[in-house]
Amino acid sequence: MKEYFEYIFPFLLILYILSWSGRQIGISRKKNSIISLATIILSAILCLLPIGDLSIGDYMLSFNPSFSVGIISLLIILLTKELSGRELLREKDLLWFSIWNLSISLILYSSSLGFIGTDMYGAGYHFSLIFVITAALTLAMIFIKSRLYIIFTGYIVVFNLKILPSDNFFDHITDGVLFFASAIIILRFILRYKGIRLVNYQTDPEGKLHEGI
Amino acid sequence: MEYKSMIRFLGSIFVIIFYLMAYSMEPAFQGKKAKASVSAINDNVVSYDKNPPHEMTPLFQENFINKEAEGKISHVSSIAPIGKGKMGAVWYSGERELAFDVAIYFSSYDEYAGTWDEPRKLIDKETSSKELNRFVRKLGNPLLFRDQKGNLWLFYAALIANGWSGSTIAYKVSHDGGQTWSVSRKMLLSPFFNLSNNVKNKGINLPNDTFLLPVYHEFINKYPQLVSVNTSDEDIKYDIRKITAERDMIQPSLILEKEDCISSFFRNSGKASNRFILSAKSMDMGISWDKTTKTPLPNPDSGFDVIKLENGNYVAVINNSFTDRHDLSLVISYDKGSSWKVLRVLENYPAREYSYPSIIQSLNGLYHITYTYEKKQVKHIVFNDTWLHNIEKGLDERVL
Numbered sequence: 055m056k057e058y059f060e061y062i063f064p065f066l067l068i069l070y071i072l073s074w075s076g077r078q079i080g081i082s083r084k085k086n087s088i089i090s091l092a093t094i095i096l097s098a099i100l101c102l103l104p105i106g107d108l109s110i111g112d113y114m115l116s117f118n119p120s121f122s123v124g125i126i127s128l129l130i131i132l133l134t135k136e137l138s139g140r141e142l143l144r145e146k147d148l149l150w151f152s153i154w155n156l157s158i159s160l161i162l163y164s165s166s167l168g169f170i171g172t173d174m175y176g177a178g179y180h181f182s183l184i185f186v187i188t189a190a191l192t193l194a195m196i197f198i199k200s201r202l203y204i205i206f207t208g209y210i211v212v213f214n215l216k217i218l219p220s221d222n223f224f225d226h227i228t229d230g231v232l233f234f235a236s237a238i239i240i241l242r243f244i245l246r247y248k249g250i251r252l253v254n255y256q257t258d259p260e261g262k263l264h265e266g267i
Numbered sequence: 268m269e270y271k272s273m274i275r276f277l278g279s280i281f282v283i284i285f286y287l288m289a290y291s292m293e294p295a296f297q298g299k300k301a302k303a304s305v306s307a308i309n310d311n312v313v314s315y316d317k318n319p320p321h322e323m324t325p326l327f328q329e330n331f332i333n334k335e336a337e338g339k340i341s342h343v344s345s346i347a348p349i350g351k352g353k354m355g356a357v358w359y360s361g362e363r364e365l366a367f368d369v370a371i372y373f374s375s376y377d378e379y380a381g382t383w384d385e386p387r388k389l390i391d392k393e394t395s396s397k398e399l400n401r402f403v404r405k406l407g408n409p410l411l412f413r414d415q416k417g418n419l420w421l422f423y424a425a426l427i428a429n430g431w432s433g434s435t436i437a438y439k440v441s442h443d444g445g446q447t448w449s450v451s452r453k454m455l456l457s458p459f460f461n462l463s464n465n466v467k468n469k470g471i472n473l474p475n476d477t478f479l480l481p482v483y484h485e486f487i488n489k490y491p492q493l494v495s496v497n498t499s500d501e502d503i504k505y506d507i508r509k510i511t512a513e514r515d516m517i518q519p520s521l522i523l524e525k526e527d528c529i530s531s532f533f534r535n536s537g538k539a540s541n542r543f544i545l546s547a548k549s550m551d552m553g554i555s556w557d558k559t560t561k562t563p564l565p566n567p568d569s570g571f572d573v574i575k576l577e578n579g580n581y582v583a584v585i586n587n588s589f590t591d592r593h594d595l596s597l598v599i600s601y602d603k604g605s606s607w608k609v610l611r612v613l614e615n616y617p618a619r620e621y622s623y624p625s626i627i628q629s630l631n632g633l634y635h636i637t638y639t640y641e642k643k644q645v646k647h648i649v650f651n652d653t654w655l656h657n658i659e660k661g662l663d664e665r666v667l
Contacts, residue, residue, distance in 0.1 A: 107396060107397060108396070108400065108401070108402060112400050112401060112402070113402055115401060116401040116402035116403075116427055117402070117427060117460060118460055118461075119401070119435075119453065119455055119461050120455055120461070162458050163458065163459050166457055166458050166459055166484075167459065167486060167487045167488060168484065168487060168488025168489070168490050168514050169487075169488065170512075171509075171512025171513075172512070173508055173509040173512075175457070175458050175507070176506065176507060176508040176509060178458075179506035179507075180292065180506075181289055181290040181292070185286060185289055185290070189282065189283070189286045192282045193279055193282060193283075196275050196278050196279055196282070197275060197279075199275075203278070203282075207278075207281070207282055207285070210282065210285040210286055210289060211285055213289060214285055214288045214289060219455055220455045221504065221505075221506070222455075222458070222506070223289075224458050225455070225458060228458070229458070229460075230458075230459050230460040
């Protein structure tokens, strides 16, 4: 099971890249099931078919051997938006999700790279504080009706099913790719926020500042 | 109750059940539960053969495992018993350390005949990549280890980037004393792109099909770690812990001191001019560790190995220098590592390198050392208890 599940991220990423590229050159898959099916098949072939000794999926897994539930979820969110225009997660939730990913990754990597003494990663193999934190957050999200609870529930479900290559709970929450992806998302939010402020304050022909144009 | 409230309630119950399932999972690191009688474990010694060779007469022999090859180095050897009066050794050879052509070799030694087989290539980067189904840029440190069931484990560094920071650990297993090997499998030991773990010294066997494997991290900061490997299923289970929060120490060498106490000695990779081998103790089988202390043993930031004798004394092979690797010495401690005496200077030739020793006791009770000889060959030394006791009688003031 693990051997197949680990290819989900490479497959989804190739599918996303193909779909995005198709849209850029004017090929729309919306309401065209043949093009959609062809894109999916092509993605699977590109993911699994060896070029030389290894496939693109194998190369991706060589550099990041365990893609987390978090990055798979993020990719599903982006892919759904790309394919159907539907937003699975509200922008505000996406921002909070990225902040959560970046924060947990920064703490985890600080520990793993030896900047702080605490052995965070070692605590991910057995029930520890991180399980309590994610359980509490999941329950809180259910009650505040945030869709993020689906991703948070995914962490513990996949952990118990043992279908990721790693048995460590932290590897279900985050990974190096999600860390960088979350940083980019947060940066984009920051830049856009600044952009909105600039648009909102504009000068009229007389040189006076006006808000909300 | 409203429909949506009911869904939320059921969702919460579902989440709680899954977290309770995680709570009931047994961790691979058993801590004090793993303690057992030391006689049952006694490091790697499983059982002795009936007729040990050279029982009474002092034995001390030196030979080379491999031939010198033009333009090739041989480095980082590791030796382990493989059963039936035989020892196995692995090392890597290539143009240089971290070269693309580095391959791992294996040879076996017959304790009765006193000879080594012709070395054979176990794995190179191409076969490793094929077996792992992953990109492998280079190969590095190999380690040979025999578990309690008699299986032979080859752990080796499979690098995905140029330097040691790009090292990941892969393994192969042999159930027939090194004649045939399983395909390689990769271990996931770090959350950040699985960077960067490496091996050097042997592990220690524990009950319940478990062994502790010392590894180390060297990307950005250097620190030692311990992997608990459970082999009861075909698909092994493992987890990794930091040995210490302190930095600049790598390549731990483990000793099972008593039933639930492990001692570890560390290569000192700090910046000080006079560096010493460091040590720490765990009283709960590797879960938590005391603060690291300095031993009196010098360390020029080089590898070494330590074993415990049956009488409880420690014997180590070290570079007896603060500056370089020209002096390789056999040293002994009668007080669990607090003080040491030189038993014998194995090599001492200025400006040459004798390094990365591996020492172990065979199933026959003989002691075997392998090490890098001038970076060209792997040298092997074998001695017995009688030789050791004779040397101990003649110990003078060579206290370190």
